[in-house]
Amino acid sequence: MTLFKQLILFTLMLFLILFTGTLLLSFNNTRSFLLNQLESHAQDTATSLGLAISQRAVEEDRASLESMINAVFDRGYYQTIRYVNVEGKVVVERQLAVTFEDVPSWFIALAPLDPPEASANVMAGWRQGGKIYVRSHPGFAYSALWKDSARMTLWFLSCAVFVFLVGGLGLRLLLRPLALVQRQADAICRKEYESQEPLPRTRELRQVVIAMNRMTFKVKEMFEEQAAFAEGFREHAYFDSLTGLGNRRYFEMQMRSRQEEREGAGGGLLLLVQIRDLQRLNRQRGLQAGDELLKAAAFILRDLAQSCSNPVLARLTGGDFAAFLPDSLSWEAPKIAEKTANALSRLAERKLSATENVANIGAVTYDTPTALGSLLSEADLALRTAQQKGPNAWHIRGITEETEKLPAGEQQWRRTLEDVLQARRIRFDAQAVVRTAVRNDCMHLEVFSRIVRGEDGVEFRAELFLPFAERLGLVSLLDRIVLEEAMRLDRQKLGVDAVAVNISPASLHDDDFRSWLHSALRDLPPSAPRLVFEFAESAAIRSLDSVRQFREHIRQWGHAVALDHYGQSLSRLGYLQLLRPDYVKVDRAYTEALKDSAGDSRFYIGSLCSVAHSIDVLVIAEGVETEEQIDMLKTLNIDGLQGYAIDRPKPMAGNSAGS
Incomplete structure (x- = not known):
């Protein structure tokens, strides 16, 4: 009472x-x-x-x-x-x-x-x-x-x-500061920090409110210090302080993670950009002029990656930059390289460079899993060739094995995707995510999808077709088909209560998709599993407001939102408090970098767990492949594990590609 x-x-x-x-x-x-x-x-x-x-x-x-x-x-x-x-x-x-x-x-x-x-x-x-x-x-x-x-x-x-009405009103006014104190306490439990102003006139209540405000400030200060420590450590380990891009350690960690993935990274485009005559610019105009040129070049690379999901941008050393664009295929490479070279050459018009020859670009395309050393070697050869071509030149080399299997252009991708979606030729696999403390306790199943081309039965993983589905405006239809299959599942037969499905934030901007999804969630049968909507971190940050509103809406039906590939985008931790996902999945690059107890990756994951747990967000490690990684992750207080060391993706019973 x-x-x-x-x-x-x-x-x-x-x-x-x-x-x-x-x-x-x-x-x-x-x-x-x-x-x-x-x-x-x-x-x-x-x-x-x-x-x-x-x-x-x-x-x-x-x-x-x-x-x-x-x-x-x-x-x-x-x-x-x-x-x-x-x-x-x-x-x-x-x-x-x-x-x-x-x-x-x-x-x-x-x-x-x-x-x-x-x-x-x-x-x-x-x-x-x-x-x-x-x-x-x-x-x-x-x-x-x-x-x-x-x-x-x-x-x-x-x-x-009279006493009840007037006295009740008076008591409410007198006790209003206590109600606000309760709201403050509830807000602290939600990791929100509110101060009560103005202070009440009653001396006893005034002292309580002052103490509560002071405690709220201290708790907020502790969280901010904790987040700042984690961010500062990550910046020191993986950031280039001048340009804000990743450093060489970050680049190599991300690339090895993608290249060493068991199913392979599929393909992509790697660009090496070398700023010319940087030392000459530093001697003539000072170090500040050189820094301004490097910042401008970094801005151009960021703009280049805006339309790509999960890019890797880094300053390797001095005036050398690297940009990995996993969504780009070989026939897109010349357009991207030329656009980047033209943008960099215009820096000379702004008097930022020492000469008209601002930069050269070497690029390598590949459509089959390739070791990082080979990629860098080919890209370096392409860069040397571009330097021989002349000022602001670019050159592309290709590594290919089965290029003919992939659709050759955007229109072929459109016809392939439309045919697949109309016939619902999609294959579904599922992989278990387990609790770290009890490995036989399954937290949820994550659903993966592949499309199957009709004329030859060739399968394409999501990494290959999703960028084109988003670009062609077909991703919401694809997400709907995947969700319809997930909603038909029976939690009793699955043996778990929750199923995680990756969807694109672009679908949230489709009015028809949102209307269908809200109706489907409202009418979901009791036998259906609870749904966890996973968003890639880099994509979620670009649509932060949409994802946050979506999370608030679906939670009324008991469903959840999570972030995948966390740490890949080098974003600040502050947005976690705004978005409040149910869990984040640490990018496999950090998991694979776990080498010893003093490694940077270990400290980063430990700091992330501390910050996330303080706002009631779970942390799951993906890409767990060895018992040594499991043992080390246990010491970091991580909540869940996913990877080949735990379980391999298996075809889902009753879900196969359409004919």
């Missing part, structure tokens, strides 16, 4: 006690007064009547006695008038039945009035003629007592209602 209700009840109880005591005291006083009045009334009547009938009593004139007694009895309000002669014989007696019309019977039983009988001697001189007895009728007394009690009760009830 709330303090407000307790205070109201306590006030009403005190009021009830006061009312009961006052009512009883007033009731008894009134009752005693009325009994005295009845007794006095009866005695006065007996005395006056005894004097009036004395002569008739001595003469034993019965008719006159009756007339005189009847006159008094009819004129007054008496219960009994009785005249008894000296022998004790009743000569005349009048009685009136005791009935009450306007007084409840329960009140009469509760407050009995037994008026005393008064008497007087009938004397004629020294001679006694008899005795007169009079008892007043209690009807008027009962009526007066009932009306007085009813008026007092009505008055107290009116006062009680």
Whole structure:
């Protein structure tokens, strides 16, 4: 029970006690007064009547006695008038039945009035003629007592209602600071930090609010320090402080992770960009001029990667940059390289470079898993060739094995995807995610999809077709098909309560998709599993408001939102507090970099766990492939594990590609 209700009840109880005591005291006083009045009334009547009938009593004139007694009895309000002669014989007696019309019977039983009988001697001189007895009728007394009690009760009830309404309003105003303190405490539990202003005037409440504000500030300061430490460590280990891009360590870690993935990275485009005559610029204009040129080049590379998902951008050393674009295929490479070279060459017009020859670009395309060393070697050869071509030149080399299997251009991709989606030729696999502490406790299953081309049955993984599905506006239809399959699953047969599905933030901007999804979630049968919508971190950051609103909407039906490949985008940790995903999956690059207890990756994962746990966000490691990694992750307080060391993706029962 709330303090407000307790205070109201306590006030009403005190009021009830006061009312009961006052009512009883007033009731008894009134009752005693009325009994005295009845007794006095009866005695006065007996005395006056005894004097009036004395002569008739001595003469034993019965008719006159009756007339005189009847006159008094009819004129007054008496219960009994009785005249008894000296022998004790009743000569005349009048009685009136005791009935009450306007007084409840329960009140009469509760407050009995037994008026005393008064008497007087009938004397004629020294001679006694008899005795007169009079008892007043209690009807008027009962009526007066009932009306007085009813008026007092009505008055107290009116006062009680007034006290309840006005006092309740006053208590709410007085206790409002406590309600705000409760809201502050709830906000802290949600890892939100609110201060209460203005301070209440009541001294005790003011001190409580001041203490609460101080605690809120301290907790917020602790979280910010914790997040700043984790971010600072990651920046030191993986960031280039000048350009804000990743450093060489970050680049190699990300590339090895993608290249060493068991199923392979599929393909992509790697560019090496070399800024020319940087040392000459530093000598002529100073280090600040060189720094401005490097920052401008980094800005161009960021702009280049805007349309790509999960790019890897890094400054390797000095004026050397690397850009890995996993979504790009060989036929797109010349356009990308030329656009980048033209943008860099325009830096000379802004007088940022020492010469017109700003940069050369070497690029390598590949469509089959290739070792990082080979990629860098081919890209370096392409860069040397570009340098020989002349100022601001670019050159592309290709590594291919089965290029002919992939659609050759955007229109071929459109026809392939539309055919696949219409025929629903999609294959679904599932992989378990388990709790670190108990490896046989499955947290959820993650669903992976492949499309199957109709004419030859060739399968394409999501890494290959998703960029084109987004670019061609087909990704929402693809996400809908995947979600429809997930919604048909039975949690009893799966053996888990939750299924994770990767969807694109671009689908959230499709009105038809949102309308369908909200209706489908509302009508989801009880047997269906709880859905976890996973978004790639880099894509989620670009659509942060849409993802946050989506999370708030689906949580009313018990579903969840999570971030995949966390740490890949080198973003700040602050947005976690705004988005509040149910969990984040640490990018496999950090998992694979776990080498020893003093490694940077270990410290980063440990710091991330500390920050995420402080705002009730779980942390899951993906790409776990060895027992050594599992042992080290256990020491970092990580919540879940996913990878080949735990479970391999398996075809989902009852879900296969359409024919």
